[in-house]
Each structure stands twice: as structure tokens, then as C-alpha cells.
Amino acid sequence: MAVNKTFKGGAHPPENKHHTEGKAIDNFPVPEKVIIPLQQHIGSPAEILVEKGDTVQTGQIVAKATKFVSVPVHATISGTVTAIDKHPHPLGTDMLSVIIEGNGNDSWMNTIKQNPDYLDLPVDKMKNRIQKAGIAGMGGAAFPTHVKLSPPPEKPIEILILNGVECEPYLTADHRLMLENPDEILNGLRILMKILNAKRAIIGIEKNKLDAIRLFQKKIKSRKKISVLPLKVKYPQGAEKQLIRAATGREIPSGGLPMDVGCLVQNVGTAFAIYEAVSSNKPLIERVITVAGPGVKEPRNLRVRIGTPFKSLIEYCGGYSNSAVKLINGGPMMGIAQYSDDVPVIKGTSGILVLDSKTAFHRDEHPCIRCARCIDTCPMHLVPTELASLVKHEKYDQAARIGLYDCIECGTCGFVCPANIQLVHYIKLGKAILHEKQKISEQSA
């Protein structure tokens, strides 16, 4: 690559990937208990099918999709449903969850078997298997994948982009998956290309993962439609809009979707899950995560069952260090802080991060000195300090006019702010309040 493909703006948080990038994915033992929230995706929650006391097998559907924009939820271990109750959820609010106590033998549904001719399946059947497997975007947003794969006919997908950027510091799960399961990921990519009838595919990988770049370049040598794109190491290179911009030069219009510019982005973990779903009917009951950060003693990459409580994973990784002060679902830039380690791993959990008192940002806010760093680094070319200040002064509509909804909440502005202003907090707050206001006005109308 002669030029460094990237986007305008962004920052360079310390990568801190060296703790786990060299460690192979370790299979976490089948847990004794799992907590399966009925909603782990964007859209309508799944509808419960089991009762307290029921016996379930690994891979059995415990709640079905009710609408098109919804996915089913599966039992991730075999055992007995001991409770169906509200339980803390890693995305914040308590959520109705199925709690399963394992019987120790992990017996699987017999519908799961390898089908060697899976690439010849009709497209509808493929999509059906993807929905039935409960797959939702595994990069973090967790949007139901089959919906994303059903663009309207007037918006054909020309370029499929596989997101192997993993720009969040500390996280190495996607990196390890690319190194250890490249063939499965490429087969998932072929399934996706067939479903979308895409002309070409680009695999975007940041240059801090040269081994993965070389491996994929070697694997795809003979395929003309697929290319590997090494990308400049810069946060947030893996954000959908910035990745499409870097890979194709196309800009998603404000308020639009990737399909508006003929593109579609899928995370490498999702491609792997799609391969498993289509080739062998295996539902999404496990995923690879990174457990890392200075607050955990032995950071690791783990393949874990969905529903495993954070607590048992941290114990498996040597427990908390003495200075651990913050527990996060996801990475340090966009992840969500947890008040309890009883929360379970969900489909969108890319990592569990424990920060210590030195790294966790916990300082007083000062007035803005208009240094403009948030503006210079904003990958959406917004004015974060003004957005935050408008929200503080309850001028929500004015904030919406200068791009509140364009913010992708990547956290770059908050990271660079020398006044320690919680810019993302105010922007999220503004969006939430406007959302509430809209709901109220719709009800009264």
C-alpha cells in the first residue's frame, strides 16, 4: 500500500493489545449457570417459550422472534430453567432473562450437523438459517443480521466490507479469531456475498495486525473478487462510516445507511457465526471475547457461552487485581460501565475490561477553554463542545440542528478533552431526552 487509507479526524489512544494478542483463544469450560436475557439485539424482544422447571438442551430455542426485526434466543447449556426473572443486563437496565442451571453433560440439540453442500443452499434458506440461529451483529451494536442482509431491491449491495479493524484498545478477540479461524471467516464471507449478490468484498484490517493481513492475503490470492485492505492504525477506524470512507471513498449521507452508498459492513465474528449457522445449523450460543485491562490478573482471549456471568470469567482470569475500580462491557472507548459483575455475556459483548485507579478516567470537569481538540479529532466533523454545552443548557432542538444525531458516540472527543468534559455523556443525554420528548408528543397527538 502506497497510501495510508483512512478518514479525517480521529485519535491515537494507547493500543494496549500486547497483553493478549499473542494468546490463543482458550475455551472457557461450560458454565454451571447461565443468564439469557430475552433482548440482546436491537428491535423487538423475543417471546418466551419455556417455563420455570423445564429441561432444556444446548441450542434449544427458549424465546422466539416475534417480528421481522427480532431474533430468537437459545439455551447455551443443557439443564433446568430455574427462574425467569428480571436480571441486571450489561447494557444498563434490568431485563427479563431465562436462568438455566446446568446438568453438567452439555447435551446438544440433534438438529446441529454439518452440511457439506451449504454453499448451494438457496438464498432464502440461508437467511432463514441466519435468523433462526439468532445472529445479531457481533461488533457491538447487535442489529439482527438477517434484516441487514435484506436490503430493498432499489438499493443493491455492490461492496461487502468485512470489519477486522478492531480499533478499540485492549480488545484482541477479532484478531485471534482471524488468525485461528480464517477459513471459516472466508466461508462466512462467501455465504454473505452469495446472499447479497455483491460484486466484490474488502477485508479491512488495521496495520497493527500484520500477521492477520498476511494470512488473509495468502488465503485469498486466487480470488479476484475479494481483497485485503490494510488500514492506518487510528481510532475509530472500525466505525462503520469511517471504514466505508477509507475502503471506498464513499460517504454515507447524514441519517442514511451503508446501503445508500451500495455497501454493507459485517464484523469478522459475525461472519464466523454465519458460517456456523448456515453450514451446520449451529445457533449463536458462544462467542470469542477478550478479558483484559490492568484490573484483571491474567488477561485472556476466551470462547465463552452466551449468558456466562462476568464474575466467573474474571475468576477464571486470575481475579481482580487490588487496584481494580471499573468494570466495562466492551472496550475503553465505547464500552458500558457495569455496577455489578453478575451481568452475563451477551451476543454483542466483544470484551470485558477491568480498569484500575490509574487508567480509569475519574477527574473533575473544568470549563471548556475552546482548545478545539474535540473538533479537530471528531470523525463526524461535529463540534462536540458546542453540542455538550447546548445540552447542558437544555437547548436540545438547537443541538439537533447542528448534528446531535450524527454523533456516533465513538468517544474520541472525550478522550482528547484537556478539561475532562464528559462530552459523550451530554450528547447521549441530549439524544435520550429528545427521544422521550418525541414519544410524549406522539402520545398526546
Add this chain to the structure above:
Amino acid sequence: MTDKFYLSSSPHIKDRDSIPKIMYSVIAALVPAGMGAVYFFGIQALWIILIASAASILTELLCQLIMKRPVTISDGSAWLTGILLAYNLPSDIPLWLPAIGAFFGVLVGKQLFGGLGYNPMNPALIGRAFLMASWPTYMTVFHAVPKNGTISGIDIITSATPLAVFRHAREIISHSTAYSTDQVIQAQDTISQLYNAQADLFFGRIGGCLGETSAFLLLIGAVFLMYKRIIGWKIPFSYIATVALLTWFFGGTEGLTTGNFLFHILSGGLILGAFYMATDMVTSPVTFKGRFIFGIGCGIITVIIRLWGGYPEGVSYAILLMNLTTPLIDKYTRSRIFGGR
């Protein structure tokens, strides 16, 4: 580990820069010029710097105590205001003058507007403008002669500021009918001497305010600040380039495009103003295009004052006036949002 976790919105990590770090970096960048001031003008320069600094910090402390606001004197911003004010004062002034200037600058220019981040104009320049309006004699004629003489042996640049000498000579040449031929010839000679004194102008062996005379020492600090990404290049570059262009075009004595732009860049407070005061984050635009407009505006006003206005030097008024346009510039120069029209 703790029994309770911290909760906050993302991001959960932050880079190491902070407001005090920015302020103390600027102060560090100004140290070479301060040492130069003591070398050129003697120990009096040090007293002026110390008194202005102490008065600034004390005023900030008193304001915050009286207004019952958090005391933030350790963030370095008040100290920086004091230093910048001192650098904008001539050396042979009574020592109560910097104290009053700092008091006024911090009180009226900063604290009455709400403190750091809320002041519309540069507090150090407010202090200077106040002194200029109240004690103009002290502010314009009480320059000490640089102690170590000049490199070029040209003495006229030490008795008054080069810009004042230039202004007087240019006045005589452009109204030559009102003066004797001898006077006109002498004025022409003066101007050519000024143009030949570039080494003194660059290294600072000239009359002028404490911290403004040595472009060389100021540039050392400016390079450091640019390397640290505390100041950008857009405002200083567009400011200095505008001054260069306009003084080359209009600043000569033999018609258009005969001006000596290097003389204008190196004399007066342009280097100090362009790199250390026009770049003040609080009072300059935040947008990409806005910073160019701000720099160009400062340049135009500076040249208008120098060539056609009532004072020999216009840097501080140019920056103060452009400070007032900052909100407007920001409003109309917002970048196109990603994916926007």
C-alpha cells in the same frame, strides 16, 4: 479491589493532556524570551515580570474568594496572563504600572466574565489597553536602551522602537513639501538604516517592550508549542503572511510594492502576538476556516494601524478587535458534517 465500581459514560480512558499542562507549557515556551528581556534590559525586566505575575495570581485568588467560586490559581492561566502582560510593557516604567495592568486585565478581562473559558478578549491585552489609555506617556516613551548595544552599530533602533522611528521618517517623506530637503534626505537615510538592521531586529537588540524584541527567542518557544500541538500553524501563518503581503504592497516610501516586509515582521510585537496571543484558545476561533479568517483579520488591522493609524504599532488592538469577532466567525465557518450536504 473496591467493593463498588466507578460508573460513568464512555470513554473510560483519557489522554494525559490537561489545562494546567497546556498553560505551563506556554509559560515554559516563554522562558527564553524572558531571559532575553533580562539580558537586554536588565534586572528591571525581571521585576516587571514578577510583579505582573504576582498581581495576576493574587487578583484571580481574591476574585474567586469573593465570588465563592473554586480557587483555580494553580492551573497556570493567571500566571500566563501576568507574563504576557509584562512582555507587552516597556522596561523603564514605575513598578506599580504592571500591578495595576494585571489587576485590571484579570478582574475586568477575565473574572467578571466568569473566569477561564468565558472571557471574550485576551486578558493580558485588556490590561495593556487599559494602561495604554490611562498612562500613554509611560507606555510609549519609557523604553530603556538595550544594554549590550547592537550588532549593526545602528543606534537609532535603540533610542525608540524601530516602528516609531519608521513612522516618523515615513511621515516626513510622504509630506516632503512640508519639510526641508535635508530633513527628507535624513529620513530616507533613517529608513535605509532600519532596513539594514535585520540582525538586530531578529535577535532583539532593539528598543521595545520586554518580551517582544527577540523574534529568535520567541520562535524557539513557538516551535516547542507547535511540536506539542498546543498551538496550530494556521493563525500565526495567516497573520504574519497577511502583514508581509500588505506591508510589502503599501508599506514602502517610493510607491506601491516597495515595502520591506521583513522589517515589519521582525519589528514591534508581531511575533509575540501572532504565536502567543492571537493563538489564545479561549478567544480565537475553533473552526478550520475560522482560524485563517481570524489570522488574516488580525493582519489587516495591524497593518492599517501601523501605516495609517494613530499608533506606530497595532498588534494588540488588532487581536482585541478580532477577539470580538470570534463567535461570529465560528458560527459561519462550521465544517461540513460527515455525510452532510
